[in-house]
Amino acid sequence: MSSITSKKLLTLILVLNENEQKILLGMKKRGFGVGLYNGFGGKVEPGETIEEGARRELLEESELEAVEMEKIGNNLFTFENDPVGLDVHIYTTTRYLGEPHETEEMNPQWFSYADIPFHQMWPDDRLWFPYVFNKTKFTGHFHFAQDQKTIISQELIAVQHL
Numbered sequence: 432m433s434s435i436t437s438k439k440l441l442t443l444i445l446v447l448n449e450n451e452q453k454i455l456l457g458m459k460k461r462g463f464g465v466g467l468y469n470g471f472g473g474k475v476e477p478g479e480t481i482e483e484g485a486r487r488e489l490l491e492e493s494e495l496e497a498v499e500m501e502k503i504g505n506n507l508f509t510f511e512n513d514p515v516g517l518d519v520h521i522y523t524t525t526r527y528l529g530e531p532h533e534t535e536e537m538n539p540q541w542f543s544y545a546d547i548p549f550h551q552m553w554p555d556d557r558l559w560f561p562y563v564f565n566k567t568k569f570t571g572h573f574h575f576a577q578d579q580k581t582i583i584s585q586e587l588i589a590v591q592h593l
């Protein structure tokens with residue numbers, strides 16, 4: 432049972448090449464989640480919408496500009512003995528401009544849907560990525576042990592609207 436007293440608002444954007452059934456993931460080069468592949472994203476700045484924040488982070492971290500984005504999910508991540516939860520708003524984009532390039536934060540790489548490196552990603556990803564590929568909107572709550580690696584409990588619900 433998590434007893435958070437505050438939440439940090441974060442974004443995560445997944446770039447999909449639907450024709451080739453590939454997803455663009457970034458290898459995180461520093462900071463929180465370093466050494467793991469993930470979508471692109473980060474904090475929402477004051478004065479920007481969550482979607483604008485997601486678009487900005489994608490551009491900063493991959494040099495791609497999302498033309499359209501679809502809201503696909505919302506995950507709450509909580510940790511044992513930590514009063515701050517992470518409220519992560521998740522988007523996909525299939526229409527984007529530019530080519531992905533390595534940046535200070537991320538080293539981008541395309542993966543076939545069948546070859547996603549889940550063993551080098553956050554352990555929750557393998558649970559909710561199928562919702563993304565099926566375009567099923569979802570809300571999730573993943574409660575982590577203090578090691579930030581082990582999921583103690585989880586809830587994942589398909590929803591009609593986010």
Ligand SMILES: Cc1cc(-c2ccco2)c2oc(N)nc2c1
Binds near residue numbers: 443472517
């Ligand atoms: C605990 C946790 C955090 C994040 C995160 C940090 C910043 C944006 O997302 C995750 O991202 C994914 N895919 N699983 C995650 C688990």
